[in-house]
Amino acid sequence: PTKFDQLFKKVDELKPDFIDVVAQAVAIPAVSSDESLRPQVVKKAHFIVGQLESLGFTDIQLKPLGIQPPPVTNPNLELPPVVLSRYGSDPNKKTVLVYGHYDVQPAFKEDGWDTEPFTLVVDEEKGQLKGRGATDDTGPLTGWLHVVRAHREAGIEFPVNLITCFEGMEESGSLGLEELIAKEANDYFKDVDAVCISDNYWLGTRKPVLTYGLRGCNYYQTIVEGPKADLHSGVFGGIVAEPMIDLAKIMSTLVDSDGKIQIKGIDEMVAPVTPEEHKLYEEIDFSVDELNKASGSNTALYTKKEDILMHRWRYPSLSLHGIEGAFSAQGAKTVIPAKVMGKFSIRTVPDMDSEKLTKLVTEHCDKEFAKLNSPNRCKTELIHDGAYWVSDPHNAQFSAASKATELVYGVKPDLTREGGSIPITVTFQDQLKTSVLLLPMGRGDDGAHSINEKLDISNFINGIKLMGAYLHYYAESKEN
Amino acid sequence: PTKFDQLFKKVDELKPDFIDVVAQAVAIPAVSSDESLRPQVVKKAHFIVGQLESLGFTDIQLKPLGIQPPPVTNPNLELPPVVLSRYGSDPNKKTVLVYGHYDVQPAFKEDGWDTEPFTLVVDEEKGQLKGRGATDDTGPLTGWLHVVRAHREAGIEFPVNLITCFEGMEESGSLGLEELIAKEANDYFKDVDAVCISDNYWLGTRKPVLTYGLRGCNYYQTIVEGPKADLHSGVFGGIVAEPMIDLAKIMSTLVDSDGKIQIKGIDEMVAPVTPEEHKLYEEIDFSVDELNKASGSNTALYTKKEDILMHRWRYPSLSLHGIEGAFSAQGAKTVIPAKVMGKFSIRTVPDMDSEKLTKLVTEHCDKEFAKLNSPNRCKTELIHDGAYWVSDPHNAQFSAASKATELVYGVKPDLTREGGSIPITVTFQDQLKTSVLLLPMGRGDDGAHSINEKLDISNFINGIKLMGAYLHYYAESKEN
Ligand SMILES: [Zn+2]
Ligand SMILES: [Zn+2]
Ligand SMILES: [Zn+2]
Ligand SMILES: [Zn+2]
Numbered sequence: 001p002t003k004f005d006q007l008f009k010k011v012d013e014l015k016p017d018f019i020d021v022v023a024q025a026v027a028i029p030a031v032s033s034d035e036s037l038r039p040q041v042v043k044k045a046h047f048i049v050g051q052l053e054s055l056g057f058t059d060i061q062l063k064p065l066g067i068q069p070p071p072v073t074n075p076n077l078e079l080p081p082v083v084l085s086r087y088g089s090d091p092n093k094k095t096v097l098v099y100g101h102y103d104v105q106p107a108f109k110e111d112g113w114d115t116e117p118f119t120l121v122v123d124e125e126k127g128q129l130k131g132r133g134a135t136d137d138t139g140p141l142t143g144w145l146h147v148v149r150a151h152r153e154a155g156i157e158f159p160v161n162l163i164t165c166f167e168g169m170e171e172s173g174s175l176g177l178e179e180l181i182a183k184e185a186n187d188y189f190k191d192v193d194a195v196c197i198s199d200n201y202w203l204g205t206r207k208p209v210l211t212y213g214l215r216g217c218n219y220y221q222t223i224v225e226g227p228k229a230d231l232h233s234g235v236f237g238g239i240v241a242e243p244m245i246d247l248a249k250i251m252s253t254l255v256d257s258d259g260k261i262q263i264k265g266i267d268e269m270v271a272p273v274t275p276e277e278h279k280l281y282e283e284i285d286f287s288v289d290e291l292n293k294a295s296g297s298n299t300a301l302y303t304k305k306e307d308i309l310m311h312r313w314r315y316p317s318l319s320l321h322g323i324e325g326a327f328s329a330q331g332a333k334t335v336i337p338a339k340v341m342g343k344f345s346i347r348t349v350p351d352m353d354s355e356k357l358t359k360l361v362t363e364h365c366d367k368e369f370a371k372l373n374s375p376n377r378c379k380t381e382l383i384h385d386g387a388y389w390v391s392d393p394h395n396a397q398f399s400a401a402s403k404a405t406e407l408v409y410g411v412k413p414d415l416t417r418e419g420g421s422i423p424i425t426v427t428f429q430d431q432l433k434t435s436v437l438l439l440p441m442g443r444g445d446d447g448a449h450s451i452n453e454k455l456d457i458s459n460f461i462n463g464i465k466l467m468g469a470y471l472h473y474y475a476e477s478k479e480n
Numbered sequence: 481p482t483k484f485d486q487l488f489k490k491v492d493e494l495k496p497d498f499i500d501v502v503a504q505a506v507a508i509p510a511v512s513s514d515e516s517l518r519p520q521v522v523k524k525a526h527f528i529v530g531q532l533e534s535l536g537f538t539d540i541q542l543k544p545l546g547i548q549p550p551p552v553t554n555p556n557l558e559l560p561p562v563v564l565s566r567y568g569s570d571p572n573k574k575t576v577l578v579y580g581h582y583d584v585q586p587a588f589k590e591d592g593w594d595t596e597p598f599t600l601v602v603d604e605e606k607g608q609l610k611g612r613g614a615t616d617d618t619g620p621l622t623g624w625l626h627v628v629r630a631h632r633e634a635g636i637e638f639p640v641n642l643i644t645c646f647e648g649m650e651e652s653g654s655l656g657l658e659e660l661i662a663k664e665a666n667d668y669f670k671d672v673d674a675v676c677i678s679d680n681y682w683l684g685t686r687k688p689v690l691t692y693g694l695r696g697c698n699y700y701q702t703i704v705e706g707p708k709a710d711l712h713s714g715v716f717g718g719i720v721a722e723p724m725i726d727l728a729k730i731m732s733t734l735v736d737s738d739g740k741i742q743i744k745g746i747d748e749m750v751a752p753v754t755p756e757e758h759k760l761y762e763e764i765d766f767s768v769d770e771l772n773k774a775s776g777s778n779t780a781l782y783t784k785k786e787d788i789l790m791h792r793w794r795y796p797s798l799s800l801h802g803i804e805g806a807f808s809a810q811g812a813k814t815v816i817p818a819k820v821m822g823k824f825s826i827r828t829v830p831d832m833d834s835e836k837l838t839k840l841v842t843e844h845c846d847k848e849f850a851k852l853n854s855p856n857r858c859k860t861e862l863i864h865d866g867a868y869w870v871s872d873p874h875n876a877q878f879s880a881a882s883k884a885t886e887l888v889y890g891v892k893p894d895l896t897r898e899g900g901s902i903p904i905t906v907t908f909q910d911q912l913k914t915s916v917l918l919l920p921m922g923r924g925d926d927g928a929h930s931i932n933e934k935l936d937i938s939n940f941i942n943g944i945k946l947m948g949a950y951l952h953y954y955a956e957s958k959e960n
Contacts, residue, residue, distance in 0.1 A: 233801070235898070238796070239781055239788050239791045239797075240779045244799070244800040244802070245736070257854045295708065299721040299855045300855075308719050312715070312718060321817070324807075327801040332825070334697065335802075373737065384812055
């Protein structure tokens with residue numbers, strides 16, 4: 001039997017034990033957005049440390065990230081620690097950093113869960129693990145530990161030096177992580193050759209994928225203000241210039257109902273689609289029905305698979321999120337808001353330049369406001385930007401992961417991107433100057449942030465095998 | 481000396497006593513919007529009852545209005561009672577119902593008050609009474625009691641039968657009052673010949689006014705919905721039709737930044753300005769500076785006095801209030817809202833028909849939505865409507881009040897309207913089939929709902945004299 005036969009057999013044997021570890025981890029309600037549950041988040045960090053210790057990981061450190069910045073109820077609230085550890089430190093081996101997060105989204109049975117969210121249910125009939133964190137990201141995070149255990153118990157040499165970077169604040173903006181990565185880049189992380197993140201999903205439910213791109217996000221607000229304070233529409237309606245009217249006019253010029261951005265100069269910044277790239281979309285297993293199922297509606301703007309995928313992944317989009325300062329409650333309030341802030345964001349893609357984009361956006365809004373001849377004041381500003389990320393999907397890491405997918409699943413993976421951003425991806429790439437691979441374990445219908453979150457047991461077990469095979473193939477590859 | 485000389489002398493003499501009554505009333509924090517202060521609102525009702533008893537009012541009734549409907553914290557919260565009472569019941573005299581409210585707006589010293597809001601401060605230097613309720617509406621309400629006392633102590637026969645209708649829920653929507661008026665129309669209120677409301681203000685600070693018109697208000701929401709639940713703009717931005725985009729487009733078509741309503745057919749419903757009416761505006765003491773001072777900005781849409789007054793009082797206006805269901809907090813949230821409700825209202829004037837207006841509005845929104853070719857669903861609905869009100873400013877009541885103003889102030893009052901609505905005005909007129917007069921006591925700069933609310937002592941004393949003289953002249957008039 002090959003080393004893979006031995007390894008995979010051991011993974012299958014240990015399945016009950018692996019599931020038991022996930023069950024123990026899921027039982028800790030590590031909701032990072034709930035201040036009152038912060039001790040549980042910390043408890044889960046310690047649970048992971050216990051696992052790492054029993055597996056022979058070394059140099060285990062719980063890195064403190066300091067006090068959580070406002071808004072918080074408790075001004076002395078400590079951020080959850082980042083769990084750093086090593087498995088092996090052989091200078092002749094490559095070093096792979098694996099990232100995961102042990103915190104989870106909130107969950108209450110009353111939200112509509114069929115079972116207690118913090119009790120892992122093993123549904124043998126459906127072949128699923130159900131519970132908060134099963135797929136996001138407790139299951140995948142423990143996967144790396146299971147890979148180590150399987151190697152140890154099968155007596156197979158571990159192919160790389162492994163470094164773990166497990167955070168407990170991902171669902172709440174990864175506060176403090178960027179600074180930690182920058183600080184450890186030439187310290188704890190100094191020998192890292194590659195980074196692997198298992199915290200996203202297959203595009204659909206049938207075909208494994210490797211993810212090589214993420215859109216960025218530039219978030220803006222257009223502020224229109226006039227009167228000194230909110231006014232009563234009975235007294236002032238019809239005789240003062242209303243900021244909300246100006247803002248509605250401006251917001252209506254940003255994008256059309258068919259999704260076409262109306263700000264001039266943006267299209268010109270977008271990298272053209274090459275025939276080679278187009279071929280990637282043609283090969284992917286997806287349909288408009290899957291999109292409509294996911295949105296729970298028939299509101300898709302495109303019917304062709306390639307159009308949907310390209311507009312999700314490689315074209316910019318502009319969304320209107322809402323308005324701060326205006327009336328937003330139930331019922332009827334006859335207020336003329338004095339100062340309103342329209343929020344919108346643009347998902348960015350290669351080769352859009354963030355600064356140039358901001359210039360185009362503000363110039364557009366200024367021009368549209370000028371047309372209104374309004375005595376109000378108007379200003380548009382960037383609230384934050386996160387860069388897009390695209391990797392070479394044929395580099396050493398991706399090749400190793402592709403080969404591993406074929407070995408485990410018997411098919412070549414689809415090469416996908418994501419429409420959203422995982423800002424930490426770019427941080428790892430830029431700070432550690434390494435390639436980053438997104439290697440999802442779960443499926444597109446896992447319901448990561450919804451009720452009845454699940455992870456198919458086959459994805460869990462095959463995912464562990466995939467992680468192992470990827471590490472071996474990457475270790476064997478000539479390039480980094 | 482005439483009866484007016486005697487009466488006015490007595491009012492002057494009793495000034496310290498009258499101010500003392502206002503001080504005792506203001507000291508009770510009767511904030512109707514604050515559930516925890518409901519006992520104080522009730523206490524203030526009982527304080528008024530004590531005053532009425534000592535002045536010889538009869539048939540004093542504290543009318544219960546039942547339990548306050550949701551939303552409330554306490555599901556058994558009683559509405560404050562309406563204080564009904566009579567002074568005189570001579571079948572040979574006319575009967576005048578006077579309306580006032582004893583509840584007040586919230587007030588905290590921390591809001592920026594110079595003094596404790598619930599301690600009446602007599603500022604002799606400025607000649608002002610300062611405290612929450614001084615001008616809205618505790619001062620004017622007690623005015624009716626002071627008129628009675630002055631007559632009693634001067635030994636002058638009271639010219640009419642007086643009925644009081646004092647409510648404690650005006651600042652919170654007058655809950656229950658409409659039903660009470662309907663119920664008592666042929667009972668407690670069956671002999672009422674005229675209604676007088678002293679709960680508004682002079683237009684400016686120098687010239688007394690009588691108010692003969694109010695705009696109505698039709699409040700609408702346009703609901704656009706598509707996806708089953710809120711979506712993440714990273715995953716769905718650019719590939720689904722966003723309700724917010726459709727709504728922004730629709731809201732932008734309702735009214736222009738110069739205040740011009742863009743819904744076809746509304747202008748045609750507005751009664752034309754007659755030369756006689758135009759003359760009323762020309763004569764009124766007002767300027768654009770007063771508007772800019774009131775809005776704390778230079779956002780006036782008109783510079784000519786007549787234009788401002790007509791657009792505040794006798795032309796419709798359309799205000800955009802906000803959006804329910806969209807992101808409305810501080811910061812940046814990358815949500816695609818699944819269902820958004822745009823709120824806007826139209827101030828109505830003669831001869832606009834509410835039903836026809838609603839038809840025009842919904843047809844306009846439906847047509848604009850159809851242009852978008854959006855797969856979302858859109859519906860526009862009326863949330864509530866309150867009728868406009870216009871009286872003949874030369875009828876018996878107004879003539880009597882005008883004569884009284886000339887007697888007390890030495891000038892003819894300006895005839896004004898208000899841009900807002902006081903729905904109870906129309907209720908009184910319709911239910912009691914009588915003329916209604918709005919007879920303000922305070923000035924335009926009293927700060928009714930703001931910090932440092934005040935009532936000029938001269939307005940208070942002259943206001944009491946005005947109330948008395950108006951009752952006499954009205955009693956003497958031939959018509960009702
Ligand atoms: Zn995650
Ligand atoms: Zn997540
Ligand atoms: Zn009032
Ligand atoms: Zn008020």
